[in-house]
Amino acid sequence: MDARKTKHYYEVTAGDYVCTCDYCRNYVKEISHSYPALAEYLETMGADIEKPFETMPLEPDETGHITYIGSQYVVLGSPSGFEETDISGVHIGIADSHPMTDLQEEHFVLEVSEVDLKWTIRQDT
Ligand SMILES: [Zn+2]
Numbered sequence: 001m002d003a004r005k006t007k008h009y010y011e012v013t014a015g016d017y018v019c020t021c022d023y024c025r026n027y028v029k030e031i032s033h034s035y036p037a038l039a040e041y042l043e044t045m046g047a048d049i050e051k052p053f054e055t056m057p058l059e060p061d062e063t064g065h066i067t068y069i070g071s072q073y074v075v076l077g078s079p080s081g082f083e084e085t086d087i088s089g090v091h092i093g094i095a096d097s098h099p100m101t102d103l104q105e106e107h108f109v110l111e112v113s114e115v116d117l118k119w120t121i122r123q124d125t
Pocket of ligand 1 (some may be wrong): 021
């Protein structure tokens with residue numbers, strides 16, 4: 001992994017890939033303060049938790065929560081040296097499948113599973 005290149009990618013490029021649907025906006029809004037230790041962990045690799053490459057949400061439930069069965073983060077460099085881990089009950093591993101990244105440089109995609117967040121984005125009428 002290359003934390004310096006990854007940090008640059010998140011500062012310059014990753015924001016362009018963040019989806020703007022309600023599910024993703026809710027994720028971006030809630031994830032940092034719900035999972036601060038996870039945010040810190042991703043930051044050590046240069047990744048910004050508020051710029052997911054992909055999220056896989058379920059539907060919000062009647063208690064006002066929503067589960068994301070997975071969310072994915074691009075990391076630049078080689079996956080050698082990366083070890084799967086669990087933080088705050090969330091598993092971080094390498095994604096088996098993910099959308100095309102358009103990146104020419106060596107990279108891999110982390111998958112974070114799963115997180116439970118408050119559903120605080122109001123649907124537009
Ligand atoms: Zn989305």
